Amino acid sequence: MSILVTGATGTLGSLITHGLASAGADVTALVRTRGKVAFPDGVTEVVGDLTDVPSIRAALASARTLFLLNAVTPDEVTQALIALNLAREAGIERIVYLSVIHADRFTNVPHFTGKHTVERMIESLGIPATILRPAYFMQNEFMVQKTIQDHGVYPMPIGAAGVAMIDARDIAEIAVAELLRRDRAPSALDTVTLDLVGPQAVTGASVAKVWSTALGREVIYAGDDVAAFEAQMAAFGPSWMAYDMRLMMAGIQTFGMQATEGTVARLEAILGHPMRTYEDFVGELTTKG
Template sequence: MTTLVVGATGLVGSAVAGRLLAMGTAVRGMTRFASKIADLPRGVEGRVGDLDKPTTLGMAFDGARALFLVTPLNQHETELGLAAVAAARAAKLEKIVYLSVPMPAGADVIPHFRSKRPVEEAIITSGIAYTILRPNNFFQNDSLWCRAAVMSFGVYPQPIGSVGLNRVDVRDVADAAVNALSDSAFDGREYGLHGPDVLTGDGVAETFSRHLGRNISYGGDDLDAWAKQAQHMMPEWMVQDLRVMYDYFQRHGLIACEEELVRQQDILKRAPTRFDEFVTEIVALWRE
């Protein structure tokens, strides 16, 4: 039976698609443009569909058994997610695994956290079996955004603050998603997904320093300075959204409780990846 991955060219979606293919599961990836089908992971069946245009979703959803749903960071994320859930109901899918976010007290001030609440509610009340995953901040954000700053300027720039986050490896998230898609034991449940270590800005910089053999400093908590740099890489609305997120991180952190760390091992089926392991790998790649 076919699993539809919405977001199959993205960081998490591509990892989920690859793992499903390795298990022998038929995987379908949805993309907005026919020209992007070639960008899907090898072996993934491509279908055109646009969450912003619900009438285009039938061909992508019809015939699938399960859905792994990643909604994009978008000003209309709620509407896009609700369109996906409606299409899943219309196509009579059997399961949805949704990539959401942690929801500690007060976190709904962050726009791209708050936007996921109505999507979760729609999934829970859809009548479709579901699992909701709540991963912490990704290790791989450093791969995407921080290489030049670290390697060329000796600065770790992500302003995560000094309270700390249990950041997580995307590969752990993908493994948990595949397990949820494959096993009904996880139906009707929500899982936080976290790394084992509480990481601060200074701590991340120290880890990079140790692996590179030279000093890497933390860029600090100045969100005005961060926003000034970020505006060259992303639209203004996204800068403001992420600024609110980093402000929350600096004030409150995003620290997993012991119960979450224990419980996630049920769905992960192994110990989570440590940040030090990730940095060992990424520094080797950056030096090539």
């Protein structure tokens, strides 16, 4: 029996797949197209789509444990509920689900409320799971690195409430630890929810200072204009996603993205090492650049 990883070719899914393989786990990677990426030894590809019931049913037939990651799409909730129902049908009692921090607070943001709906399904059906609730990924900065470096402007309107950004590598390591813990347990474990945050809360102004130090020249924060942000996003992608991201940024400005006291210490105990800082992440980017 294997650990089935959905979203296995994406940033987070590929890190998890490699981490599980390195730990000697039997891993099945759900892909839409075979051979798209090079997986390590111990990983078996299975072609499927989360909206194609026969393919997911077949993929789950040989799985004991499921990592469920749903991309931000208009049918995200449908995909997740189908996958969880089919996992329950297959008798799977070891699940790690990727949600988002404050899923219950950002009630007007479509993909937040969608993930909260899935969390409520897990709770109402008593599905044994670890619910991972990450804050804003540091790797999202890849999208704006060129703007920062070429124009000296940090354009993401994250405001001043404080966002405890987290490195996707730390998320992946925690996901791997939870998948292995559940997969290797003799029976189903109790459901737990983990807020995943970085070791410090940053703001638009403090992020600009980090980039200024790393680049050796001034970088300014572009400000809190979410309408302008939506327009920029819509120039590169679908309008529904641009609006979703606008609502998320407005929520971040209002609520921030921070966890309760003791969360970082708990996460570092799982990791076995300090969490990566935003300064470390930017230092890596600018060194490579």
